[in-house]
Amino acid sequence: MATIPKSEQTVPARTDVWRMFDRIAHRYDLLNRLLSMRQDVAWRKRLANLLPERDDLRVLDLATGTGDVLLTLRAASPRVRSGVGMDMSGKMLYIGKDKFEDSGQASALQMVRGDAMRIAAAKESFDVVTISFGIRNVLDVDAALGEMHRVLKPGGRVLILEFSLPKIALMRSAYLLYFRNVLPRIGGLISGDSYAYRYLNQTVETFPYGEAFATLMRNANFANVSMTQLTFGIATIYQGDKI
Numbered sequence: 001m002a003t004i005p006k007s008e009q010t011v012p013a014r015t016d017v018w019r020m021f022d023r024i025a026h027r028y029d030l031l032n033r034l035l036s037m038r039q040d041v042a043w044r045k046r047l048a049n050l051l052p053e054r055d056d057l058r059v060l061d062l063a064t065g066t067g068d069v070l071l072t073l074r075a076a077s078p079r080v081r082s083g084v085g086m087d088m089s090g091k092m093l094y095i096g097k098d099k100f101e102d103s104g105q106a107s108a109l110q111m112v113r114g115d116a117m118r119i120a121a122a123k124e125s126f127d128v129v130t131i132s133f134g135i136r137n138v139l140d141v142d143a144a145l146g147e148m149h150r151v152l153k154p155g156g157r158v159l160i161l162e163f164s165l166p167k168i169a170l171m172r173s174a175y176l177l178y179f180r181n182v183l184p185r186i187g188g189l190i191s192g193d194s195y196a197y198r199y200l201n202q203t204v205e206t207f208p209y210g211e212a213f214a215t216l217m218r219n220a221n222f223a224n225v226s227m228t229q230l231t232f233g234i235a236t237i238y239q240g241d242k243i
């Protein structure tokens with residue numbers, strides 16, 4: 001009888017999602033580029049276009065993974081003075097630290113192990129808080145949004161990049177076909193962890209997006225909440241200000 005790989009036998013508790021990223025960290029960047037056909041790179045650049053019009057920005061990037069958001073922001077804008085990447089997965093952080101050193105950014109960018117639901121930082125200590133493909137993984141979304149609001153300075157901005165679903169029916173069907181059938185197979189094959197890439201499509205299909213997510217942001221006291229749809233609505237950037 002065929003043996004079921006261990007990663008497929010048990011669904012990790014939602015509190016332990018970051019452990020799954022420890023397991024796939026060595027293939028994370030490669031799979032991001034491959035499975036999104038490099039759209040992830042373009043999406044992070046769009047995030048950089050939405051930085052507030054202030055100088056000397058201090059940025060906190062939650063669920064930073066291997067640090068791509070901070071590297072993109074620093075490359076896009078000299079106004080980003082420094083950044084802290086925070087994540088629960090030590091292995092993702094380790095790879096990110098190497099990337100900061102290799103790109104000569106280690107003096108401006110640092111990595112810290114920490115939880116988006118309990119941010120170990122003083123209130124009003126950052127100009128910008130970002131989280132890209134991370135909020136969907138956090139157990140208590142309201143708590144994380146509340147924490148983002150707490151650590152932002154007045155006048156500061158939150159930028160949240162997350163998967164969503166296309167509105168146009170044909171696009172949506174084609175995307176779901178790829179997302180449900182092709183992506184988990186390629187992801188599983190290359191990362192050796194098929195659960196992780198089934199988890200991806202299952203969580204994207206059940207996570208609130210569009211107006212539903214914007215409402216959660218308003219409930220967390222963010223003002224001027226707006227949305228930018230990317231690539232037919234496959235991803236969305238949510239923006240909100242602390243006033």
Ligand SMILES: C[S@@+](CC[C@H](N)C(=O)[O-])C[C@H]1O[C@@H](n2cnc3c(N)ncnc32)[C@H](O)[C@@H]1O
Pocket residue numbers: 017018019021022032062063064065066067068069086087088089092114115116117131132133134137138139
């Ligand atoms: C899909 S990756 C996103 C990485 C990166 N932001 C990017 O754009 O590629 C999600 C990350 O969320 C992290 N994560 C999950 N739960 C977390 C939490 N409660 N606090 C901080 N990070 C968390 C995981 O460890 C993982 O690195």
